Amino acid sequence: MKIRQILTTLAACWAAGPFAAVGEPYPSTYEPLPSGPVLIVNATLLTGTGTRLDNASMLIADGRIQAIADVAENIESGGVDIDSAQLIDAGGRWVTPGLIDVHSHLGVYASPNVKAHSDGNEATAPVTAQVWAEHSIWPQDPGFSRALAGGVTAMHILPGSANLIGGRGVTVKNVPSLSYQRMKFPGAPHSLKMACGENPKRVYGERMQTPSTRMGNVAGYRAEWIAAQKYILDWESYEKRVSEGDSDMDPDATPERDLKLETLAGVLQGEILVHMHCYRADEMMTILDMAEEFGYRVSAFHHAVEAYKIAGELAEHGACGALWADWWGFKAEAYDGIQENIALVDRPEGGCAIVHSDSEEGIQRLNQEAAKAMTRGRRAGLDIPPERAIRWITSNAAKSLGIQEQTGTLEPGKMADVVIWNGDPFSVYAQADQVFVDGRLMYDRADPALQPVSDFELGQQPGASE
Amino acid sequence: MKRLIALPLFAAALSISADLSAEALFVNDATVYTMSSQAVLQGADILIRDGRIKAVGSELPAPVDATVIEARGRPVTPGFFAGITQLGLVEISLEASSVDSELAIEGLRPEFDVSSAYNPHSSAVPVTRIEGYSWTLSGPSRAGSIVAGQGRPVSLDGSYASFLGGPVLFIDIGADASEQSGQSRAAQWMLLDQALAEAGSEQQWIPQPLLTLAGRQAMNRYRTGGITVFDADRASDILQVIEFAGRHGMKAVIGGGAEAWMVADRLAEAGVPVLVDPLLNLPGDFDQLGARLDNAAILHAAGVTVAFTGGDMHNARRLRQLAGNAVAAGLPYEAGLAGLTSNPAVIFELGDYTGTLEAGGRADLVIWSGDPLEVTTVADQVVIDGNPIEMVSRQTLLRDRYLDADPSVPRAYIKP
Numbered sequence: 001m002k003i004r005q006i007l008t009t010l011a012a013c014w015a016a017g018p019f020a021a022v023g024e025p026y027p028s029t030y031e032p033l034p035s036g037p038v039l040i041v042n043a044t045l046l047t048g049t050g051t052r053l054d055n056a057s058m059l060i061a062d063g064r065i066q067a068i069a070d071v072a073e074n075i076e077s078g079g080v081d082i083d084s085a086q087l088i089d090a091g092g093r094w095v096t097p098g099l100i101d102v103h104s105h106l107g108v109y110a111s112p113n114v115k116a117h118s119d120g121n122e123a124t125a126p127v128t129a130q131v132w133a134e135h136s137i138w139p140q141d142p143g144f145s146r147a148l149a150g151g152v153t154a155m156h157i158l159p160g161s162a163n164l165i166g167g168r169g170v171t172v173k174n175v176p177s178l179s180y181q182r183m184k185f186p187g188a189p190h191s192l193k194m195a196c197g198e199n200p201k202r203v204y205g206e207r208m209q210t211p212s213t214r215m216g217n218v219a220g221y222r223a224e225w226i227a228a229q230k231y232i233l234d235w236e237s238y239e240k241r242v243s244e245g246d247s248d249m250d251p252d253a254t255p256e257r258d259l260k261l262e263t264l265a266g267v268l269q270g271e272i273l274v275h276m277h278c279y280r281a282d283e284m285m286t287i288l289d290m291a292e293e294f295g296y297r298v299s300a301f302h303h304a305v306e307a308y309k310i311a312g313e314l315a316e317h318g319a320c321g322a323l324w325a326d327w328w329g330f331k332a333e334a335y336d337g338i339q340e341n342i343a344l345v346d347r348p349e350g351g352c353a354i355v356h357s358d359s360e361e362g363i364q365r366l367n368q369e370a371a372k373a374m375t376r377g378r379r380a381g382l383d384i385p386p387e388r389a390i391r392w393i394t395s396n397a398a399k400s401l402g403i404q405e406q407t408g409t410l411e412p413g414k415m416a417d418v419v420i421w422n423g424d425p426f427s428v429y430a431q432a433d434q435v436f437v438d439g440r441l442m443y444d445r446a447d448p449a450l451q452p453v454s455d456f457e458l459g460q461q462p463g464a465s466e
Numbered sequence: 467m468k469r470l471i472a473l474p475l476f477a478a479a480l481s482i483s484a485d486l487s488a489e490a491l492f493v494n495d496a497t498v499y500t501m502s503s504q505a506v507l508q509g510a511d512i513l514i515r516d517g518r519i520k521a522v523g524s525e526l527p528a529p530v531d532a533t534v535i536e537a538r539g540r541p542v543t544p545g546f547f548a549g550i551t552q553l554g555l556v557e558i559s560l561e562a563s564s565v566d567s568e569l570a571i572e573g574l575r576p577e578f579d580v581s582s583a584y585n586p587h588s589s590a591v592p593v594t595r596i597e598g599y600s601w602t603l604s605g606p607s608r609a610g611s612i613v614a615g616q617g618r619p620v621s622l623d624g625s626y627a628s629f630l631g632g633p634v635l636f637i638d639i640g641a642d643a644s645e646q647s648g649q650s651r652a653a654q655w656m657l658l659d660q661a662l663a664e665a666g667s668e669q670q671w672i673p674q675p676l677l678t679l680a681g682r683q684a685m686n687r688y689r690t691g692g693i694t695v696f697d698a699d700r701a702s703d704i705l706q707v708i709e710f711a712g713r714h715g716m717k718a719v720i721g722g723g724a725e726a727w728m729v730a731d732r733l734a735e736a737g738v739p740v741l742v743d744p745l746l747n748l749p750g751d752f753d754q755l756g757a758r759l760d761n762a763a764i765l766h767a768a769g770v771t772v773a774f775t776g777g778d779m780h781n782a783r784r785l786r787q788l789a790g791n792a793v794a795a796g797l798p799y800e801a802g803l804a805g806l807t808s809n810p811a812v813i814f815e816l817g818d819y820t821g822t823l824e825a826g827g828r829a830d831l832v833i834w835s836g837d838p839l840e841v842t843t844v845a846d847q848v849v850i851d852g853n854p855i856e857m858v859s860r861q862t863l864l865r866d867r868y869l870d871a872d873p874s875v876p877r878a879y880i881k882p
Contacts, residue, residue: 111748112755142748198560308868309877328861329590329780331560338861344868361745368787371841379844380869428790428841460755 026134028184030173032438037061037080040420041072043090048097048394048409052387058095059085060416063439067412088434094425096390097410098153098174098417098437100397101363102275102322103302103356106144107137107157107180111360121160122167126204126211127224129192130259131167133159137180140454143360148174148443148452150364151419151432154185156401161195161277162203164211164220168263169193169275171401175437176452189273189402191299192263194221196278196287197333218286225294228264231255235265273299273402275322279333281309288317300400302356305337308344311351320352320400321345324362325369325376342370342392343377343384354400355392366393371426386426415439490515491852492528496537496833501544501808502822505800512542514829517852521825535833535847535854543803543838544821545600545830545850547810548782549775550695550721550741553591553602554584554620556779567607569615574661574676577684578615579633580606586624590780592859595622597783598838598845600830603814605636605695612643612654613661616684619814621830623850631816635688636721639698639707640753655706661685662714693717693814695741699724700753708736719813721775722746724754727761730768739771739813742805744792762805763796772801773810790839802839 038060045053045068057072058065061080069075075082108120119136122128137157147155152174159166171188172180196217205212211220234255241249266272274291278284278301291298300320301307305328307314307321314321323345328337346353355370357363374389398408407415416439422431435443444450491514498510500522511526512519528534557564566583569575584604594602605617614636621628638646639654647653657676664677665685677685688694696707699722708729711718720726720740726733733740742765746757766772774792776785786806793802811821819828829852836843848855866882873880 112751114751146748202560308865312871326781326784328593329558332558335558336864338865338868340865340869347871360748364747365791368791368841372787375842375844380865426842428787428839429794431794457749460749 026132026181026184028186028188029179029181030175030184030186031182032063033175033440033442035060035063035416035436035438035440037066037082037085038088038416038436038439038441039072039075039082039085040088040090040095040418042092043095043420044092045410046094046096046387046390046425047411048390049411050387050391052385055092058410058418060418060436060439061085063416065410065412065414065416065418068410088420090420093433094421094423095410096151096419096421096425097394097408097414098419098435099151099366099393100401100408101147101152101155101357101366101393102300102354102397102400103358104147104155104157104363105160105358106147106155106360106363107139107141108133108159109360110138110141111143120158121162123160123162123203126163126200126209126220127165127260128159128163128167129165129224129261129263131159132170133157133167133193134170134180134184137170137172137183139177139180139183140456142454142457143363144174144176145452145454146360147363148435149432149445151367151421151425151435152363153417153419153435153437154398154401154403154407155363156191156275158191158193158275161193161199164195164200164217165224165264166193166195168272171403173437175442176454185403185406187403187406189271190263190266191273191275191401192267194274194276196276196283197280198331199277214283218290221290222293224264225268225290228261228268229294231258231261232265232268267296268294270296273400275300275302275400277302279303279305281306283333284310284319285313288313288319291317299402300352300354303334303358304345305334305341308338308341309336311345312348314345315348315350315352318350318352320354320396322354322356322397322400323373324358325355325372339372339376340380342373343380343382346377346384346388346392347382352396352399353392354396356397367421367425367430368428369393371428374426386424389426490529490532491829491849491854492526492532492534493542493831493833493849494528494534494536495539496542497539498522498823499541499543499803499807499838500823501804502824504824509539512823512829512831514849514852517829519823519825519827519829522823533854537833540846541834541836541838542823543598543832543834544807544823545832545848546598546786546806546838547773547821548594548599548602548622549777549785550603550605550617551594551779551782552580552607553594553604553622553779553782554586554588555580555604556607557588557590559780567605569606569611572611574611574613574657575615575678575681576613576635576661576688577678577680578606579617579684580604580615581618581620581629581633584618584620584628586626586628589860590782591622591624593780593861594783595624595850595855596845596848596857596859596862598786598832598834598848599783600832600848600850601630601819602782603634603695603810605634612638612646612657614638619816619819621819621850623853623855630819631814633687633692634814635685635692635694637694637696639696639703640700641751642753643697651703655710658710662689665689688717689715691717693719695719695721697721698753699751699757701725701728701756703753704729705732708732708738711738712736723765724750724761725756726770727758727764728756730765730770733765734769739773739809740765741773741775741810741813742792743776744774744788744795744797745776759791759795760797762792762801766797766801771809771813772797772805773813774805786839787841790841793839799839
């Protein structure tokens with residue numbers, strides 16, 4: 001009877017995975033640092049919803065955006081004592097949502113790039129859906145503080161692309177911390193990193209293993225989805241017997257828990273979002289058909305230098321393109337890269353373009369990368385004002401990560417993840433003056449006390465004080 | 467007089483190809499960044515004939531046979547330097563069959579000169595050129611030896627005979643080269659000392675030599691006037707370069723130089739220029755612990771000649787973005803431009819190519835849509851050797867093929 005109770009509980013919680021009854025493992029313990037109310041006035045707001053508001057005001061309280069108005073007098077305080085709020089006169093400076101990078105390897109390929117820090121690719125088998133990138137994160141990576149100075153308030157940290165299925169990714173808040181659990185974005189769905197094309201077939205082909213071809217890649221994914229389908233069925237039939245009160249049930253008949261299949265089952269059940277490294281248009285079309293075959297969605301294709309060739313198809317499927325502004329040519333599948341890729345993916349109705357970095361340098365300058373892409377789009381005749389382009393590094397990124405209800409735009413109720421720039425952020429000279437995470441000022445360009453330094457860097461910059 | 471307007475629209479830029487044969491070119495009403503003692507000239511004209519700048523100034527008369535580019539006040543600069551790259555040596559980095567920049571033969575082979583492999587028809591050449599870059603230092607990539615080999619400054623005009631200056635030697639110092647020197651950077655200096663001793667030796671035959679006879683001859687050039695780029699990041703390594711180059715009479719240039727700012731005064735005193743990657747601000751390895759964004763600014767303030775390099779060949783076109791970041795980090799604006807124009811020309815002793823816009827100089831210039839260091843600016847028209855180049859690359863053709871969202875024919879039939 002006791003066993004049956006446990007099993008019933010398990011069955012009831014199947015939606016969160018077979019063993020979710022014991023609670024989410026490695027849970028987020030992130031807690032925003034305490035903050036007081038802040039009133040920003042006279043700002044040029046790019047809200048991330050496609051809107052630009054000039055001379056606008058925004059009230060932040062309890063870590064959330066409370067209100068936005070054209071002038072300070074029209075702010076609806078919602079019970080917040082505005083007089084007690086810290087007043088920031090932006091003096092026309094630009095204010096945007098905190099930037100979000102959907103493709104980072106900070107912490108898993110940390111600086112310094114020594115062998116001991118190479119924790120991003122479990123390149124020992126083509127499918128390692130059982131590994132979680134978060135278990136590799138070194139929170140002392142100095143790259144986190146540099147990204148913060150670039151206005152990045154959240155990021156998605158992924159395993160590398162050596163494998164067909166590389167493992168789970170994790171979304172974190174960009175706050176200095178001793179553990180990734182204390183950075184983990186509360187409520188963010190898990191993700192699965194998959195990879196198309198050259199990398200997996202090169203890594204395993206050179207070892208005379210499968211996959212060594214693109215057709216081997218696809219056969220490899222499909223075999224895993226079939227195994228995941230069976231895993232789901234095994235559990236469902238088991239739960240059915242439990243719920244029907246099958247008294248003859250042998251406790252040993254409990255299906256064996258499999259970390260790899262658990263992750264893949266999570267994708268097929270719509271709880272884990274697929275982020276797939278894929279360059280070529282034809283391969284993305286194959287992957288979209290495969291998603292159809294097994295009944296899941298691709299949240300975003302990453303890198304996707306040929307996404308512009310199938311922008312309409314991607315929009316139709318609801319798949320975002322997480323893209324670089326101008327990288328190309330380093331391998332054959334990156335040969336057709338063009339600088340208008342982002343703008344063309346953004347063009348169709350429902351198009352979802354994202355500027356991503358995949359780089360500890362690029363993550364510091366997502367605004368500049370977006371500016372280049374915006375410029376190229378305009379030159380090609382597309383109408384892309386800054387309020388549209390900012391979505392590529394804020395709301396669209398949040399959407400692909402499933403955190404759009406919490407962050408990515410400046411709207412009442414959202415987390416107060418906010419950047420005040422020294423001017424137009426779409427400029428090479430733009431600098432983040434202040435960066436707020438959940439309403440707390442975490443970085444201030446003018447105040448060294450508000451510029452975090454990792455343990456690793458402490459005392460490591462000889463002459464820095466000269 | 468043929469009137470030609472380089473409009474800020476790619477379609478208009480395409481029409482220029484018809485005028486390539488014009489002997490005289492006249493740029494009307496530009497903001498000219500001369501990068502010379504003339505500084506910046508507002509409302510200035512530039513007269514070009516036979517690939518040379520004949521005059522720069524206000525109210526110049528336009529010759530009747532000249533093709534005229536209406537600059538309408540837009541900035542005009544010398545053609546930019548694309549940094550140290552493998553342009554023309556690499557088509558696709560991961561495809562070994564298309565890579566000629568690396569020598570897989572063991573040992574020190576300074577006689578390895580990549581210039582003979584330079585392919586002006588590489589797709590990366592126009593991709594880079596149309597973004598405002600008229601030349602690069604095309605060199606060997608670092609692999610297999612602390613002496614990577616030799617390269618040459620090369621014009622991106624797409625011609626076969628496009629070398630602008632003499633050969634340059636590349637030496638790699640530090641952590642990333644330690645596997646090639648018995649796992650210690652001390653041995654890098656040991657081996658280089660031995661190599662230079664062999665190069666300068668009168669003896670025909672040397673027992674257990676490091677260098678071949680051709681290698682000795684090649685190395686000797688760099689004891690007697692040739693320029694050597696030492697790729698080094700750590701401050702102590704940079705001081706070793708200064709000492710070593712001084713002892714052997716070598717002309718040293720530092721490439722990379724993440725911690726160069728820490729020894730800025732010593733570099734200035736020794737007259738050693740630095741090619742900076744101004745985005746380095748992370749400890750990529752233990753040689754770069756002191757990397758910081760104002761490296762270029764500090765070096766410049768100390769009197770060091772600073773130019774830029776980015777290390778990425780396919781995306782060398784973003785070097786001006788790197789320069790803009792250096793300016794954002796405190797480098798004076800003019801110095802930011804100089805790091806892409808006159809300074810690299812001076813560093814690599816390009817002779818008639820001066821990286822300036824002055825009468826008598828080579829007519830390599832760019833008409834920009836706005837501030838040349840700004841990420842929202844593009845090159846509207848590039849002129850190399852007096853010729854307005856066709857502003858077309860494989861990438862613009864791909865763009866134009868896919869620009870129509872709903873074409874009536876398969877895209878393979880759209881041939882822009």
